[in-house]
Amino acid sequence: MKKLIRIGWVSILSVMLVACGTSNETSQGNESASNGEANGDVLTIRAGIGLNSEHPQYKGLEKFKELVEERSGGQMVVETYHSGQLGDDRSMMEALQLGSQEVTVPSTAPVANFVSEFSVFDFPFLFPSSDVADEVLDGDVGQALLQKLEEQNLVGLAFWENGFRNVTNSKRPIEMLEDFNGLTLRTMENDLHLEAFRALGANPTPMAFTELFTAMQQGTVDGQENPYATIYLEGYAEVQNHVSNTNHIYSPFVFMMSKPFFDGLTEEQQEIVREAALEASQYQRELNREANETYLSSLEEAGMTYTEISEVERMRMIEAVEPVIDKYAEQIGTDIVQAVYDAIEAAQ
Numbered sequence: 001m002k003k004l005i006r007i008g009w010v011s012i013l014s015v016m017l018v019a020c021g022t023s024n025e026t027s028q029g030n031e032s033a034s035n036g037e038a039n040g041d042v043l044t045i046r047a048g049i050g051l052n053s054e055h056p057q058y059k060g061l062e063k064f065k066e067l068v069e070e071r072s073g074g075q076m077v078v079e080t081y082h083s084g085q086l087g088d089d090r091s092m093m094e095a096l097q098l099g100s101q102e103v104t105v106p107s108t109a110p111v112a113n114f115v116s117e118f119s120v121f122d123f124p125f126l127f128p129s130s131d132v133a134d135e136v137l138d139g140d141v142g143q144a145l146l147q148k149l150e151e152q153n154l155v156g157l158a159f160w161e162n163g164f165r166n167v168t169n170s171k172r173p174i175e176m177l178e179d180f181n182g183l184t185l186r187t188m189e190n191d192l193h194l195e196a197f198r199a200l201g202a203n204p205t206p207m208a209f210t211e212l213f214t215a216m217q218q219g220t221v222d223g224q225e226n227p228y229a230t231i232y233l234e235g236y237a238e239v240q241n242h243v244s245n246t247n248h249i250y251s252p253f254v255f256m257m258s259k260p261f262f263d264g265l266t267e268e269q270q271e272i273v274r275e276a277a278l279e280a281s282q283y284q285r286e287l288n289r290e291a292n293e294t295y296l297s298s299l300e301e302a303g304m305t306y307t308e309i310s311e312v313e314r315m316r317m318i319e320a321v322e323p324v325i326d327k328y329a330e331q332i333g334t335d336i337v338q339a340v341y342d343a344i345e346a347a348q
């Protein structure tokens with residue numbers, strides 16, 4: 001497995017908003033429907049994400065809305081919520097389980113708290129490129145993990161893309177392994193992420209995305225890690241000075257639907273939402289890749305210092321996190337992990 005890894009690098013407030021109908025960027029056409037249930041002839045799908053309305057993730061949701069509304073002839077209406085208006089990733093997934101929200105699109109890291117096997121996609125330095133990630137996620141092993149969500153009352157419809165994550169901080173440029181020493185870094189709420197950053201020497205602290213900007217602004221954390229699009233579009237340049245191309249983890253997004261809601265749909269409606277989630281995935285991935293390419297220079301223009309990680313230092317980082325990967329490979333089950341490694345090798 002180690003060999004492959006080496007090859008591999010190379011709010012609740014919103015519930016009130018919904019109830020009051022005050023969200024500004026939601027669909028307009030369905031004031032009468034609520035709770036994803038049939039009201040007259042119309043079904044409402046409330047889709048919430050953590051990122052803001054400029055992010056390709058939200059543009060993907062808008063595409064999903066367009067496709068579903070058009071293909072259902074208005075029988076299904078999608079309301080889109082951004083910036084954690086419906087809560088953080090965990091609370092939205094819980095709402096899906098309960099059937100009080102219909103769609104959310106979290107990163108795989110918080111999904112692993114529901115189905116632990118999803119952690120495999122967050123192994124540091126796993127995917128060598130987005131294209132390889134697409135093949136693995138859209139292939140048998142990715143689809144098998146989406147299936148597993150059903151045990152948790154969730155239906156995984158597609159993988160979208162968050163992308164390669166990069167570290168930012170307010171203290172110093174990260175150029176070599178030792179530069180992580182003692183940095184307080186926010187991570188997503190996922191044990192593997194925490195242990196990986198400890199192995200790099202940092203002092204990681206798990207936090208919901210919705211808390212992150214304020215935590216950096218108030219100095220509760222020195223830094224964080226996210227793809228360039230998020231770093232730029234969420235305005236982190238205002239509170240962070242340094243960015244490095246650590247590319248340490250590739251984050252997929254999981255487009256998921258409430259199983260109680262999905263089960264109540266007709267077969268035709270199920271097909272419409274499935275197809276729309278998949279088609280919107282292609283659209284979202286393209287926009288996301290463009291954004292992640294474009295926004296590094298925007299971050300520099302906004303005053304951040306960019307530091308490149310040399311291949312030698314990247315190898316040192318890969319070696320530092322290897323024991324963590326080995327530990328989680330055993331916990332998750334070597335069969336699934338091996339299947340992922342095999343799929344990566346086949347895709348290369």
Ligand code: KDG
Nearest residue numbers: 049050051105106107188209
């Ligand atoms: O909508 C998804 C976001 O809430 C989240 O998953 C973004 O990468 C993310 C993070 O760092 O929490």
